[in-house]
Amino acid sequence: MDRALELAARGPAHGPNPRVGCVILAPATPGIPGRTVLGEGWHRGAGTPHAEVAALADARARGHDTRGATAVVTLEPCHHTGRTGPCTRALLDAGITDVVHALADPGVTSGGGADHLRAHGVHVTAGPRSAAALDLVHTWHHAVTTGRPWITLKTATSLDGRVAASDGTSQWITGPQARAHAHAIRAQVDAIAVTTGTALADDPALTARTPTGTLAPHQPLRVVIGHRDLPADHRLLHDGPPPLHLRTHDVGDVLAALHHHEIRHLLVEGGPALAGALLAADVVDELHAYIAPVLLGDGPPAIPPYGITTLATAPRWHTTTTHRLGDDILLIARRTATHPDPDTEEA
Amino acid sequence: MDRALELAARGPAHGPNPRVGCVILAPATPGIPGRTVLGEGWHRGAGTPHAEVAALADARARGHDTRGATAVVTLEPCHHTGRTGPCTRALLDAGITDVVHALADPGVTSGGGADHLRAHGVHVTAGPRSAAALDLVHTWHHAVTTGRPWITLKTATSLDGRVAASDGTSQWITGPQARAHAHAIRAQVDAIAVTTGTALADDPALTARTPTGTLAPHQPLRVVIGHRDLPADHRLLHDGPPPLHLRTHDVGDVLAALHHHEIRHLLVEGGPALAGALLAADVVDELHAYIAPVLLGDGPPAIPPYGITTLATAPRWHTTTTHRLGDDILLIARRTATHPDPDTEEA
Structure with a gap:
């Protein structure tokens, strides 16, 4: 065996x-x-x-x-x-x-x-x-058992959880090693999803590239979620095969459509509204949090309010792996059902 | 040698x-x-x-x-x-x-x-x-050269940079291993500082304790910064030697007073206003960021706005060490003068 x-x-x-x-x-x-x-x-x-x-x-x-x-x-x-x-x-x-x-x-x-x-x-x-x-x-196994893809939520943030500075500048919070790692992950998944908001704001190619900048042999399906049209000159429409545009904000509809397309592993790259909707539905299976040692103090957060009001009921994650990537770190965590035992230490 | x-x-x-x-x-x-x-x-x-x-x-x-x-x-x-x-x-x-x-x-x-x-x-x-x-x-060496203590800023946050949930609950975001590590650091420094706001909100003891809960042999000087009085029944006034209460918001005055007390290494534990003031003055020498794999989406951030508006001018830090502490990670970083070279990769 x-x-x-x-x-x-x-x-x-x-x-x-x-x-x-x-x-x-x-x-x-x-x-x-x-x-x-x-x-x-x-x-x-x-x-x-x-x-x-x-x-x-x-x-x-x-x-x-x-x-x-x-x-x-x-x-x-x-x-x-x-x-x-x-x-x-x-x-x-x-x-x-x-x-x-x-x-x-x-x-x-x-x-x-x-x-x-x-x-x-x-x-x-x-x-x-x-x-x-x-x-x-x-x-x-997850997909055929549950009827929806395994969902990996990727964030690339400052140490204080910001995806951009207050003027919107976000390139690059993380360094070249973290970005190369993220491209290698893209080459392993079936699909990458972003919102129309992120697509319109950043005009991302969402391709998987090797460290030398060439396209990886496998390119994931690119998925755009939201009602707005993308301009014809945007990279998602211009470069490579056409993306799958899902004109809905309903998480169930999105997951059903992806399952219909036999997507087993979905990588969610943005924006915050999509991350929040998936977290609120508790369908994120894995976090890939790239964290750069920079403190911004302001700017858009990676995760919007999604219904957590008190610490005791916040969903907990189990850290499976940490990687040092230059000055950045990657923390990979999976959902765990159990909350750590409370205790009564002094602060 | x-x-x-x-x-x-x-x-x-x-x-x-x-x-x-x-x-x-x-x-x-x-x-x-x-x-x-x-x-x-x-x-x-x-x-x-x-x-x-x-x-x-x-x-x-x-x-x-x-x-x-x-x-x-x-x-x-x-x-x-x-x-x-x-x-x-x-x-x-x-x-x-x-x-x-x-x-x-x-x-x-x-x-x-x-x-x-x-x-x-x-x-x-x-x-x-x-x-x-x-x-x-x-x-x-830093203190006698610059005339102020070496400053370590400690944060204990969710993956998205929050120190508490939106209802204020914060005990415990990080797990027992991270908290034990933080106590071991307390036992190595000369002083720990918090604001009167944090002292009033959390009533912390600010003692260095061993994993079994006993007091460590060396206890740092406890420093409270701010104008408000602490109630006589607060732990800082009740347990152990009296804290040093610096009734000022001026960073220069705080550092001069600490240098006068021959404080070589100051650990700053909160709150956000103090962290922001020290970051704005660019006098934080080292970060100890304890990060727990939980996403809160809301709640007070560890770092308030402190004058950074665009990514290119944000102070950069060099990661010296990362530790896995149970499900949490500790990232230790020091200030670096250089900003990483910009490059032009595609998103």
Whole structure:
């Protein structure tokens, strides 16, 4: 399974489908420890073969007979015809008699593969390394489980939480290392959202660029939220594929539309009104807070009032990672249900 | 000199005097490498012997003759009679013929020791490890050079820069690890300042406590700044020695009074008006920003408007350290004169 997880990680973090890896093992030979690897495969993105099909093809290309073999796969084989046929069919056709999978498939359409295989006489074992497998596909898993994308809210602020000085100047609060990091994140997500207000004010390209300034191989879908039109000469309309313009302020409508577009991971870059609406709806799953050591004392805040009036009921976050990026820091945090225990220290 | 620096670091970080270490070495013996250590000493705080005097006493206690010996000391020997006599006199009386010191003494009253020693035939060498020696005494060095304390501004805020929710609740934004760290810093400084506004609102004890809740051995002078009286039952008047109440809003008057009290390191804990006044006067030397992963969206900001209107002229800080403290982070930054180079990336 470790090898299958390694293979899975070769796939893209973005895209509608999960990252999956598969290893085909020859039947055990009595008296000889270990199992011969017949084939390996991983999913390279929507429209390409699933990991199981890729691994079976690899085994055939190497001249191996897969009858009686074991498929070790990081996710329960799908039982669904989408852009490609069901993996359950491919495994049965290849004569696979044993399947070991890590994570169960939570999909209402793609799930049920293990039961189908068992019904056809395959010995299916579930569970090893399922936490590691989930880690590889957590945005996809979240989206197919909840029906909405995993939402990462990015802020780039002064130490005192301002996104700009009082005259509106905001370029650049954070330094080049923080900005390069933010571009690398853009290249991993499915979509980036800004409000029409931010688009009109900043005319952002919202492209993912490498440190040398060239476009990254994967560009996220650019999403603009709000009722106003963008001028035709704005970068979002001028450069690259057209953005998705969602003419609504309803968070539920926005998330449903994105889910319909199979967006698994949404990066929200601004403005404050959108951040506030998502926080108020408690649908932000992760914060990426880039913080620069500068104090502005005034200027627009990153987060507007969104309904928190007292500390005890403020949603709490669990810090998963901190990065030093030049003079700036990045704090990554996820929502946690629990509030820290109150205590009674003196100030 | 490495050994002398180790000895110096045994002294207290707080107090009016610098941390100094001294090693007395026997004269070189021809043909034999290395030098015998005759005595060691360090300064233990105001009113106790200086490092040189302590090291000479140690040598005598061990029965050594110090005539013709070398004194290796982290700071230029003082030439000044204060609470104790001048070290130059002690070194000459002991027959020391060579002095090697790291940092030069910048003091207008205590300086001049090297020249005095040279005039009396001592061979004085200056400079080795002066950066390390300065690092040990930087708050003292700053104070005697500039005539005002080194000022550390502490903030404890939400990720969006708020010190409290909109209803005023602020206990506790940061977690127990961050608060324990802040108490450890209190135990290293000479004084803690708050405004009368903060004192009246929060009734803080402003004591330095250990993680078990007991008082730390060193308690900083507590300073209250503002015109209003504190009620007699407030903790600042009730517990421990009386605070220093400076009835002024003039930053220059505050700093002069603190310098007169030989405060080398001042920790400013609140409120926002004091932080703003000190930032506007550009006398904050170091920031300690404790940041909790919570977004409040509203509530009082840590830093009020203090005259920054555009990003390009905002004072910049250099991040020296970041600490993860549970879910919180501490960012420590110092003022830097240079603004990062502007560049022209796309957003």
